[in-house]
Amino acid sequence: MHGPAASLPVQTRGFGWIAIIRIGLVQAAIGALVMMATTVLNRLMIVEFKLAAAIPAGLVAWHYAVQLGRPFWGHGSDKGRARTPWIIGGLAVLAGGSLLATQATLMMGGNFPAAFTLAVFAYAMIGVGVGAGGTSALALLASGVAPERRAAAAAVTWIMMVGGIVASAITVGILIKPYSPERVLEVAAGLAAVMVVVTVLATVRLERQAGHFRDEASDAPAPDFRAALSEIWHEAAARRFTIFIFVSMIAFSMQDLILEPFAGLIFDMAPGDSTKTVGQFHQGGILIGMIVAGIGGSAFSGARAHGLRPWVVGGCLASALGLGALGLAAVNGPPWPLGLNLFVLGFGNGVFAVASIGSMMGLAGAGEKTREGVRMGVWGASQAIAFGLGGLLGALGLDAARAGLGDDGAAFQLVFAIEAGAFVLAAILAIKATGEAAMRMGAAQAKREVYA
Incomplete structure (x- = not known):
């Protein structure tokens, strides 16, 4: 082949559903190991060791802060032209950190x-x-999934991550009974080993199946790290996204730490009842929203740029x-249909999450020089910091509102109103951000079709 077409990679079929599920297994492994640190160890520190x-x-917020390094790790997988070592290496570090965190927690009763x-x-x-494993896994997914499958692929991987959290929580909860420090350490070691093995098996020869669903930059050398960040920040679509x-x-994330206290303080639910209600209706709504967005986004949007x-x-x-x-509900209390309300909130959260990840994967391959890793790293870092900051702002905002207003219902109403306003602002930003992203994705897609 001669002329302009010679600079463009041949568009291959890319990942099928089995390959997407295999990347979902990596996400499930990440969810399972993070669950150990954020749920089980959190409970041990507060209940068993009587810590504040x-x-x-603070430790959970610290692990989010460390993920500011996501762009750097994503850039590393771009330059290496191989993401599997970064995925496996990241999961090995995560597993080691989870086991070390368990040991540290069990030492807190002494020194x-x-x-x-x-x-x-x-x-x-x-x-x-x-950061290293998750960014590289999503970058691999972005580079290997056809545009018409991105929404469904995002749904599959997120659902599998949630499934990994739920399955590991149930399994670990069963295995650590009767409780003893030695038993907890044994279960943590077993979980770490199993998740690393699952990751290795899920990624064996997987990268060979990835196609090229991007422009000619996929075969160009990755720019240096500063140049990559500069390109992203000076590109209006990437910056707005x-x-x-x-x-x-x-x-x-502002709602995460206050939904159960809301159910207890306003609806007078016992701890077990509030956990069950929030989990059943809010988390159930998230999963259904993810499924609907995954199926609908693929079936009705296809590969269209604005889909x-x-x-x-x-x-x-x-x-x-x-x-x-x-x-x-905060100022009315019972008999407000709390379950239905939580389901609507969860459904919207699930639709938004999957559609955003699908759009992210599309824009990740639309750079002039940068490749998927550093772009997914930038957005992953933004997401991680927002997650940590959002949960903190929600909790601190509620405390400040309760102290200032002197009424629990009015305090919750104010915080929920601020969160709702933030989502409206996000919707406005999304119209512009996804519009510019779609233009770049559409231009890259048209270029491929011309030279196919």
């Missing part, structure tokens, strides 16, 4: 300064592992509607 809740909360120092290091390892991800994920924009905007607005309704 701020200690595990606390030494235990806390070890925990800080362990949670840093967890952040590095999640980064801002959209940050705002929307703050809105998404996922209505799903992103609709998910943000549905989430805002659910939060606005919770604000009314």
Whole structure:
């Protein structure tokens, strides 16, 4: 082949559903190992070792802060032209960090300064592992999935990640009974070993199946790290999408730490009842929203450049509607249909999450010089910081509102109203961000079709 077409890679079929599920297994392994640190160890520190809740909360926030390194790790997998070693290496570091965090937690009943120092290091390892492994897995997915499958692929991998969290929580909960420190350490070691093996098996020869669903930059050498970041920040579509991800994920995560207290304080639910209600209706709504967006985004949007924009905007607005309704529930209490309200909120969250990830995968391959790894790293870092900051802002905002207003219902209403406003702002940002992203994706797609 001669002429301009010679510079373009041949578009191959790329990943089929089995390959997408295999990447989903990597996400499930990440979810399972993070669950150990954020759920089981959190409970041990607060209940068994009588520590202030701020200690595990600070450690979790620290693991999010470490993930600011995602662009660097993504750039590393770009330059190496092989993502599998970064995925496996990231999961190995995450597994080691999870095991070390367990050991540090079990030491907190004795030498606390030494235990806390070890925990800080362990949670840093967890952040590095999640960042390096997760960014490289999503970059591999972005480079190997055809445009018409991106929404469904995002749904599959997110659902599998949630499934990994749920399955590991149930399994670990069963295996650590009767409780003893030795038993917890044994179960943590077993979980770490199994998840690393699952990751290795899931990624064997997987990268060979990836096609090229991007422009000629896929075969060009990756630019240096500073040049890559400069290109992304000076590209209007990428910059606006980064801002959209940050705002929307703050809105998404502000509710995480206050939904169960809301059910207890306003609806007078016992701890077990509030956990069951929030889990059943909110988390159930998220899963159904993910499934609907995955199927609908693929079936009705296909490979069209603007295909996922209505799903992103609709998910943000549905989430805002659910939060606005919770604000009314806060000042009305029973017999407000709390379960239905939580389901609407969860459904909007699920639709928004999957559509955003699908759009992210499309824009990841639309750079002039940068490749998928560093772009997914930038957006992953924005997401991680927003997650940590959003949860903290929600909890601190509620405390400040309760102290200032002197009424629990009014305090929750104010916080939910702020969250709803953030989702409306995210919807407005999404219209512009996904529009510019679609133009770049459409241009790259048209270029491929011309030279096919």
